[in-house]
Amino acid sequence: MSSNYQDTSRTAKTIASTVSSKQDSRPRSASLHFIKVNPAGNITILVDTPIEDEARPTIANQLMAYNHLHAEQVGFLSYPSNGSPREIPIRLTMMGGEFCGNATRSAASYAVYARMLAPEADGSYQPLVYCSGSSAPIRCIVRPTNHPFIFYAEAHMPSPQTVDIIHISFDTWTLPLHRVTFPGITHYIVPIRAWYELSPSIVGNAFHTDGLLADAVRPTLHRLFDSLFSQLKCQEAAAAFGIMFYDTIRQEMVPVVYVDATESIFWEQSCASGTTAVGAALLCSYRGNQSLTLHQPGGTLTVHQRWHTVSHDDQSLCPQYYLDGPVQITAIGDAFL
Incomplete structure (x- = not known):
């Protein structure tokens, strides 16, 4: 992971080795930090604990399961360690390396909820999100509502090829x-x-x-x-x-x-x-x-x-x-x- 992005809570190596280990028959567990988001019903799990690439599909399938967090998709986040998401994009990698506009809007909304950047003159926020499958950072416009957990988020979508x-x-x-x-x-x-x-x-x-x-x-x-x-x-x-x-x-x-x-x-x-x-x-x-x-x-x-x-x-x-x-x-x- 680039030094421009912060390493949160535990190392990717620890998570990956715990999830994949089958040599020890004793019960083992690992924890990771998540944000569950509902962008117009497309239930999305955002994980901001660092996870090694090869472990992500397995973890995503576990989290999406009905008897776990239950969602339609999973994305993995990292944040800029020295700057605002208005200037340095949040990194979002989807579980299959695909692009997802709803997850992009979700990451942008969470950045506003977590107060990672200051508002614009009109009261909106404009975080950048660099999502997998996109060749350039995506500028989002997030508008808070009277409810602290609900936002309206617009994303400038990649143009069709x-x-x-x-x-x-x-x-x-x-x-x-x-x-x-x-x-x-x-x-x-x-x-x-x-x-x-x-x-x-x-x-x-x-x-x-x-x-x-x-x-x-x-x-x-x-x-x-x-x-x-x-x-x-x-x-x-x-x-x-x-x-x-x-x-x-x-x-x-x-x-x-x-x-x-x-x-x-x-x-x-x-x-x-x-x-x-x-x-x-x-x-x-x-x-x-x-x-x-x-x-x-x-x-x-x-x-x-x-x-x-x-x-x-x-x-x-x-x-x-x-x-x-x-x-x-x-x-x-x-x-x-």
Whole structure:
């Protein structure tokens, strides 16, 4: 770990050796410090005890388990030891080395909660977070609320590397879907409404009646996911990929994310990078500022598209994406392994 970042509570070597040791039959345990965060339902564990890279997938799986802290994802934090997170980024490494916008917003909110930096003139805070899968630090804007544990956090999301349309086989159909590639994660956007209109039998009438978020639709989505996953896993080389079931009429989305390092599949309550992917696919054809709010199982997230001039040539405008939504810190303490 760089000398610019502080070493908290115990060494990575101690944690890793305790978790992996199988030579001693006596009960052994280790503790690590965690922050549990709810960014629009995408329950995230942030660990700020130093952990060696090779031990992180094992520890992440333990922490995510239902009988432990129970979460959808885990990120590992380190803080600048000689400077404010406004100038020197917080380091955030996700469990599979992927990028995660919700975890980035969570880390930024915790920095504000922990009073690591001073407010701006307007009362907001602007911490920097360097998340795995991103080539540059991400500037966040965190706005406190009247509740000391609840914030609204906006993150300047990495721009997609590519946005294109591919076709996938399902039953006797060849169906289109958007593919949006970010550093560290690729998202496939499944246009449920278009698929239903093409053939109601593909999706089922429950979707048309109740919408994507209804429990009655889940069996159909699981059937679609199983077919799509088996095809996409064979061709996807990213550290993680997501399948975003999206309805253009109701503006509803059900996100599913696969992380290769932990071989985990999560039907997430919300997905920041997936929300941004939908925004990039649907809004990039509009030459101007636009916003899209997506209703997801755990809450709502809004992606803002803002066009910026990258040179004095009017033809050099390009869209940038910003992800905004609530973040609630739900627990802080020690976890025992």
